[in-house]
Amino acid sequence: MILTGLGIGALLGIVMQRGRYCVTGMLRDIFLLKSWRGFTxxxxxxxxxxxxxxxxxxxxxxxxxxxxxxxxxxVVGGFIFGLGIVLAGGCxxxxxxxxxxxxxxxxxxxxxxxxxxxxxxxxxxxxxxDWLSETTVEATTVPEALGLSPWIFVAGLSLLxxxxxxxxxxxxxxxxxxxLDRPWYQRSxxxxxxxxxxxxxxxxxxxxxxAAGREGSLGITSPTASLFQWTVAGNNSVINWxxxxxxxxLVGAFVSAKVAGEFRIRIPDKKSMLTAxxxxxxxxxxxSLAGGCTVGNGMVQTALFGFQGWVALLFIALGVGVAAKxxxxxxxxxxxxxxxxxxxxxxxxxxxxxxxxxxxxGPQRQFNFGGVATGxxxxxxxxxxxxxxxxxGHRRYALDTLGAVCPFPLVEAKDVMASLADGDRLVIDFDCxxxxxxxxxxxxxxxxxxxxxxxxxxxxWQVTVVKNGG
Numbered sequence: 001m002i003l004t005g006l007g008i009g010a011l012l013g014i015v016m017q018r019g020r021y022c023v024t025g026m027l028r029d030i031f032l033l034k035s036w037r038g039f040t041x042x043x044x045x046x047x048x049x050x051x052x053x054x055x056x057x058x059x060x061x062x063x064x065x066x067x068x069x070x071x072x073x074x075v076v077g078g079f080i081f082g083l084g085i086v087l088a089g090g091c092x093x094x095x096x097x098x099x100x101x102x103x104x105x106x107x108x109x110x111x112x113x114x115x116x117x118x119x120x121x122x123x124x125x126x127x128x129x130d131w132l133s134e135t136t137v138e139a140t141t142v143p144e145a146l147g148l149s150p151w152i153f154v155a156g157l158s159l160l161x162x163x164x165x166x167x168x169x170x171x172x173x174x175x176x177x178x179x180l181d182r183p184w185y186q187r188s189x190x191x192x193x194x195x196x197x198x199x200x201x202x203x204x205x206x207x208x209x210x211a212a213g214r215e216g217s218l219g220i221t222s223p224t225a226s227l228f229q230w231t232v233a234g235n236n237s238v239i240n241w242x243x244x245x246x247x248x249x250l251v252g253a254f255v256s257a258k259v260a261g262e263f264r265i266r267i268p269d270k271k272s273m274l275t276a277x278x279x280x281x282x283x284x285x286x287x288s289l290a291g292g293c294t295v296g297n298g299m300v301q302t303a304l305f306g307f308q309g310w311v312a313l314l315f316i317a318l319g320v321g322v323a324a325k326x327x328x329x330x331x332x333x334x335x336x337x338x339x340x341x342x343x344x345x346x347x348x349x350x351x352x353x354x355x356x357x358x359x360x361x362g363p364q365r366q367f368n369f370g371g372v373a374t375g376x377x378x379x380x381x382x383x384x385x386x387x388x389x390x391x392x393g394h395r396r397y398a399l400d401t402l403g404a405v406c407p408f409p410l411v412e413a414k415d416v417m418a419s420l421a422d423g424d425r426l427v428i429d430f431d432c433x434x435x436x437x438x439x440x441x442x443x444x445x446x447x448x449x450x451x452x453x454x455x456x457x458x459x460x461w462q463v464t465v466v467k468n469g470g
Contacts (some may be wrong), residue, residue, distance in 0.1 A: 001212035005241035008205050009248020012198065012218070013097050015254040016249070018187075019194025020434045023294035024085045025406065026122070027320040029340060029439075031330060032407060033442065037168045042298065048199025049217075049303035054154050062206055065215070066140035070291070073133040077289025078297070078312040082319015084282025085294070086327060088113070089268075089405040092220040092283060092293035096246055100235035100253025100367045102459065105268035105405055109280035116284025117225035118232075129288055142305045153305045162452040163190060178440040178450045180461075186260040188437065204301060205245075209392040212241040219296045220246060221287040257459075262433055264459035269403045275327075275355040290316075295404075317362040328407060330415035331388065386419040388412065389426070402460070406434040410442055411463070417448070422468045425451060431460050439463055 013023065026038030085091045088109035090098055095113060098106040119125040121363035143150045169192070179187070189197070198218075206215040223242030230238050257263035268276070287293040290312045292301060298316065301309025389397040399416055401409040408429040417426055428439065440463065441448055449466040456462050 001209070002239070002241045002244050004208040004212065005244030006248040006251075008201055008208060008218075009245040009250075010252035010255075011248075012093075012201055012245070013249040013252025013254075014196050014256040015189065015197045015201070015266060016093060017100065017253040017262075017433075018260070019189040019191060019197075020394070020437050021097075021191070021198065022090055022434060023298055024089075024091045024094055024320065025434060025438070027065045027082070028086065028318045028324055028328070028407060029316070029438075031119055031321045031324045032383070032411075033445070035445070036164070037441075038170055038191065040164045041191040041334070043157070043164060044192055044195035045199040045202070045299055047157050047161040047300045048196050049299065050150075050154050050157060050305070052199070052203030053264055053303055054150050056203070056206065062210075064206075066304060066306050067291070067303075067308070067380045068136040069139045069311075070133045071311070072135050073289045074128075074291065074308050074356045075315050076132065077281070077286045077291070079286070079319040079322075080282050081286025081290060081293065081312075082316040082321075083323045084279045084319075085316075086320055086323035086341060087279030089272060089276065090281055091295075092224070092287060093249065093295050095280070095283070096220065096224075096249045097253035098433075100250045100263075101257045102263050102265045103268070103405070104266060105272050105276045108273060109276040109283070112277050113283045114224045114228035114281030116281040117221050117288050118228045118284075120285055120288035121222070121225045122229065125285070125288075132289055133291075139307050142307065142310075144385060145307075148459075149307060151286050169438045173446050176452055178444070180436065180453060180455060182260075187387030191437075198299070199303075202303070209241045214241045216242070217300045218245065219292065219300070221284070221293050221296060225284070225288075253336070257433075261455065262459050264431070264457075266431055267403065268405055272403075272405045272408075286319075328411055330411050384421075386416045389416055392427065394428060395421075395423060396464075398427045398428070401428060401430045401432075404430070404432065406432040407438065408432075410436045410438050413439060414442065416464070417446075417467055420467045424467050427462060428465065428466045429456070429462050433459065436461055439465070 021041075023042060029035045029038050053062070053064065057064065076329075079228055085094075088095060090109070091104055092113065095106050095110050099110050116125070120129045129271075139145050143153055202217050203361070209216050219242050223246045226238035226240070227243045227246060229235060230243070232368050254263065283293070290297060291308055294310065294313075294316060297309045297312035302313060303309075385391075385397065389399050392398045397416070397420065399412060401412055404412070409428065409432050413426065413428050420426060430439070440450055440453065443465050450463060451466050452462070452464040454462060
């Protein structure tokens with residue numbers, strides 16, 4: 001029966017990869033873009049899951065127990081986890097599926113996430129984990145504490161989710177939709193659709209996991225720790241439905257990315273590679289203390305209306321907010337840019353959209369526009385225009401963010417756009433999958449126009465944004 005975990009995990013990996021589903025980005029956008037659009041998708045997921053759980057428990061088909069609330073561990077762990085996922089460039093499930101897309105930075109974060117989670121469970125940090133988690137209160141779920149039916153909370157959450165989703169759906173319908181011209185099997189899944197599908201998978205996971213001898217639904221941290229324990233010690237007893245789930249997630253994301261032309265081994269810039277190490281370690285420590293990550297707490301415990309889930313999600317969000325304030329800032333002019341090594345060479349020099357000198361003695365550049373390479377002479381920029389870009393034509397500026405992990409392509413684009421005049425065009429090259437949605441969404445929210453948007457090979461894209469619609 002544990003192989004059903006592999007199947008659920010594969011489906012989860014496909015949906016998350018095609019839906020660009022990352023809770024880190026959803027929480028980050030609240031602080032970075034002042035937008036609750038992504039968080040609404042998480043509400044959809046939780047609502048679908050909560051309805052399914054209420055139905056199964058009401059029919060007597062499922063009996064779910066919850067542990068007492070450990071407030072100190074959950075608060076501290078949630079906050080540390082929130083800081084860590086920003087440094088790592090993605091939450092626990094996001095790190096797994098981005099590893100399947102070929103992001104080396106996610107591989108690094110995943111290794112340190114797994115090692116630190118294993119250390120917190122049975123390793124040298126287990127004593128610290130037990131000490132902080134031993135203070136508990138006799139409270140499991142909000143409905144139980146108040147002596148009310150879970151259906152009351154399901155109804156309230158459903159109303160909140162309905163009106164939130166309706167607001168953003170109507171808002172998005174009122175403006176042009178910018179998408180890549182791709183065959184149906186390579187198109188992304190809408191964020192709200194992805195949330196609903198993951199909610200359904202979370203419901204199905206309960207009986208399948210219980211049948212395999214593991215009580216629970218979707219979960220990432222404990223299975224990841226178990227997988228690393230098995231890798232080091234070869235203890236087959238730790239291999240269970242959960243470990244099959246995370247392996248399936250990796251496989252599903254890889255297959256999905258390959259089919260969509262979004263798989264490529266991508267070496268991040270130096271800054272992203274270095275932050276992936278402490279980020280991954282903080283993820284493992286924080287999720288272990290909090291009793292789960294953005295999946296175990298943010299998608300499962302919240303659907304149970306557990307104190308642990310909602311408090312953990314709140315402090316994860318606060319951690320993300322603080323991290324966004326501290327670290328999600330554009331590079332200063334003249335500093336080493338995204339995807340650039342200390343010698344000035346690009347980590348993505350093989351990408352089709354790289355700007356390559358055609359004459360080492362002169363300023364002539366090769367500019368890729370609309371899939372056609374044309375020689376364009378760099379021209380002096382206005383003094384007001386950011387030094388991060390190069391002018392490649394009349395009022396047309398190129399920004400190379402190849403190698404930068406999300407949200408830095410968007411962070412840099414916002415910073416540069418502020419220096420341009422109305423009607424100027426910013427040509428952005430990037431290889432962060434999530435930016436295929438976030439950059440066009442930002443442009444629409446700010447009233448900018450999209451003149452061109454196309455893929456430039458496997459896991460490479462170029463978008464031309466016209467300031468204020470031109």
